[in-house]
Amino acid sequence: MQKADVAVLGAGIVGLSAALHLQARGREVVILDRHAAPGQETSFGNAGLIERSSIFPYFFPHSANKLIRYAFNLAPEAHYHPSALPTIFPWLWRYFRESGPSGAARSFAAFRPLIEQCLAEHAPLSAAAGAQGLIRPSGWLKIFHAASSFDAGARDAEKLKSFGLSVDILDARDVLKREPHLTPPHGALHFLDTASVTDPAALSQAYLDLFLARGGHFIAGDARTLEQYARGWRLEMTQGHLFAYDIVVALGPWSDQIYRPLGYQIPLGVKRGYHMHYALQKDRQLFHPILDADHGFLLAPMTRGVRLTTGAEFANRDAPPTPIQIDRCEPLAHNLAPLGDRLDPAPWMGARPCLPDMLPVIGPAPKHKGLWFNFGHAHHGLTLGPVTGRLLAEIMTGESPFIDPRPYRADRF
Numbered sequence: 001m002q003k004a005d006v007a008v009l010g011a012g013i014v015g016l017s018a019a020l021h022l023q024a025r026g027r028e029v030v031i032l033d034r035h036a037a038p039g040q041e042t043s044f045g046n047a048g049l050i051e052r053s054s055i056f057p058y059f060f061p062h063s064a065n066k067l068i069r070y071a072f073n074l075a076p077e078a079h080y081h082p083s084a085l086p087t088i089f090p091w092l093w094r095y096f097r098e099s100g101p102s103g104a105a106r107s108f109a110a111f112r113p114l115i116e117q118c119l120a121e122h123a124p125l126s127a128a129a130g131a132q133g134l135i136r137p138s139g140w141l142k143i144f145h146a147a148s149s150f151d152a153g154a155r156d157a158e159k160l161k162s163f164g165l166s167v168d169i170l171d172a173r174d175v176l177k178r179e180p181h182l183t184p185p186h187g188a189l190h191f192l193d194t195a196s197v198t199d200p201a202a203l204s205q206a207y208l209d210l211f212l213a214r215g216g217h218f219i220a221g222d223a224r225t226l227e228q229y230a231r232g233w234r235l236e237m238t239q240g241h242l243f244a245y246d247i248v249v250a251l252g253p254w255s256d257q258i259y260r261p262l263g264y265q266i267p268l269g270v271k272r273g274y275h276m277h278y279a280l281q282k283d284r285q286l287f288h289p290i291l292d293a294d295h296g297f298l299l300a301p302m303t304r305g306v307r308l309t310t311g312a313e314f315a316n317r318d319a320p321p322t323p324i325q326i327d328r329c330e331p332l333a334h335n336l337a338p339l340g341d342r343l344d345p346a347p348w349m350g351a352r353p354c355l356p357d358m359l360p361v362i363g364p365a366p367k368h369k370g371l372w373f374n375f376g377h378a379h380h381g382l383t384l385g386p387v388t389g390r391l392l393a394e395i396m397t398g399e400s401p402f403i404d405p406r407p408y409r410a411d412r413f
Contacts, residue, residue, distance in 0.1 A: 002219075004030040006396075007235065007244035009223040009258065010375075011035065012043035013200075013382050015250035016207040017389030018374050020125060022248075023214055025397045030242060031211065032221045032235060039204025042252045042381055045275050045350040047298050047309045048197040049140060049289060051383045052119050053165055055112045057358035058379050059099035060092075076328050077296025077311030084316045091269040092314065094356040107357045110407035112163075114360075114387050117402075119195060121386035131206035134199055139192040140289040143175065143185040143336075149294055150187040157189050166192040181284045181338045196289050199303040200382060223249075224257050232370055246396065248372045253317055253351040255375040262368060266361060267413055268376060270351040271312035274323045276330070277305035277343040284338035292336060297329035299336070305343045308333050312352070323347035354378040355413075362388050362408040363395055372396060373410050 008019045011033035019029045035041075061067065069075040080088075097103065126132050144150035157167040168190040170178070175188045197203050208218060225236035232245040249258045253270045280286065289300040296311045310325035326347045333339055355361065355376045365371035374392045377384050391408075394401045 001241045001243050002237065004028055004242065004244045006246040006248060007032055007233070007242060008248040008250055010250035010252065011038035011208065011218065012041060012250065012252055013039060013204055013385035014252065014374055014377060014388065016204060016211065017125065017385035018248055018250055018392050019216060020207060020211055021389040021393035022396065023211060023216055025393055027397070030217045030219060030244065032219050032223060032242065034220065034222060036220060037205065038208040039201050042350045042352060043204050044201050045273070045348045046200055046382050047289060047300050048200050048302060049383065050118055050122055050135070050195040050197065051380060052115060052193040053160065053191040054380065055115050055163055057107050057111045059104050059358065060096045062099065075296065076325060079325055080314035081319060081322070084314070084319065087316060088269065088314055091267055091356065094267060095269065098356040103357060107359055110359055113403045114384055117387045118383045121390055125207060125386055129206040129210040131203055134197055134203050136196050136198065138196065138288050139190055139194050140196060140291065141179065141188045141190050142291045142293050143188040145185050145294045147186055153189055153293060168192065179287055179290065181286065183336050196300065197382065223251060226258055246370045246372060248374055248392065250374045252375055252381065253353040255353065264365065264410065266410060267356055269354050270317045271354055272315055272349060272351050273310050273312060274326050274347045274349050275307050275309045276326050276347050277307050279305050279340035279343055281338040281340050286337055292332065295329060295332045297333060299333060306337065306339060317351050321347065321349040323349065352378055360384065360388055360408055361410050362392055363405050363410060366411045
């Protein structure tokens with residue numbers, strides 16, 4: 001039987017970051033994952049943003065117009081499976097309620113200190129991993145085609161400036177100075193505080209390589225085999241068993257497969273999403289990630305090509321893919337940017353792990369010694385992985401946490 005001080009379940013950016021922070025504090029750490037490479041699930045398919053500008057969580061809209069469009073599956077940024085409503089509606093209702101004024105205020109107050117540290121926590125890890133070349137400090141553009149949506153966006157930008165964020169408000173001519181190969185929109189916002197990653201999977205691999213170089217171990221195994229054993233925990237590896245005194249559950253949308261059998265009723269939901277890569281037309285370029293605010297998709301220039309990522313699909317986590325949003329957004333994306341052919345054989349699908357208040361669960365499991373949670377990062381796993389990894393490591397090793405961890409406790413629901 002192989003032994004370890006801590007076993008981190010999940011080799012996405014959240015698990016990798018927690019492992020690195022624990023390792024830096026003297027803990028002997030093993031990472032266990034079902035895949036042979038890191039970052040192959042949710043961490044693989046995101047938009048690649050380290051989103052310092054998103055100080056507000058993604059709340060459920062309360063406007064009547066949007067709710068009607070969502071109800072009839074008319075909004076490109078959101079889609080749902082009617083057949084899944086009996087199982088997902090209770091979570092959606094809770095998400096809707098938590099997005100009301102009082103819940104949104106609580107979530108904002110707890111979310112902001114995490115977001116404010118995202119670039120500062122990625123910087124030392126990416127430097128030590130030799131991965132600075134994967135991260136661009138160019139910000140991202142949020143474009144608008146309608147005057148009304150642009151005016152509303154500009155008002156929101158002024159609010160963000162009051163929190164110390166840098167946002168340029170651009171007319172059509174200014175947009176074309178920064179992205180000369182776009183079809184001119186009405187206007188745009190340029191969020192300057194955000195960094196973007198050209199290859200999220202490569203960043204995960206770089207963080208794993210750093211972890212291994214510092215003496216960590218990465219093994220294949222099934223986290224669902226977790227059981228209490230002696231004074232710790234036991235798991236089945238591909239060959240043999242692993243014993244660890246402490247377990248960190250960092251399995252994103254699959255975390256419920258661990259905590260539910262142990263008696264925890266944490267309301268974890270998922271927002272599924274899709275991406276597709278495209279070539280650029282000859283002698284054309286895209287210099288920034290670009291969110292089309294009126295049509296609900298994002299284009300991000302990456303190593304493989306331009307990645308189109310969709311909004312949220314509300315469905316059962318393991319239901320077959322239905323990339324309707326890719327099909328709806330693709331012609332709009334071609335009209336906006338100089339895209340060429342598809343580069344992937346089929347759209348990629350992933351799932352964002354979400355709690356109703358859009359805050360992660362970070363800290364000890366209330367009923368089991370040596371069991372720790374770090375999941376539920378919603379749209380911001382890549383952004384917040386190093387931040388929540390630090391916070392969890394501080395809690396586990398008895399340091400004074402850099403922020404109050406109580407808003408993220410497992411029993412807050």
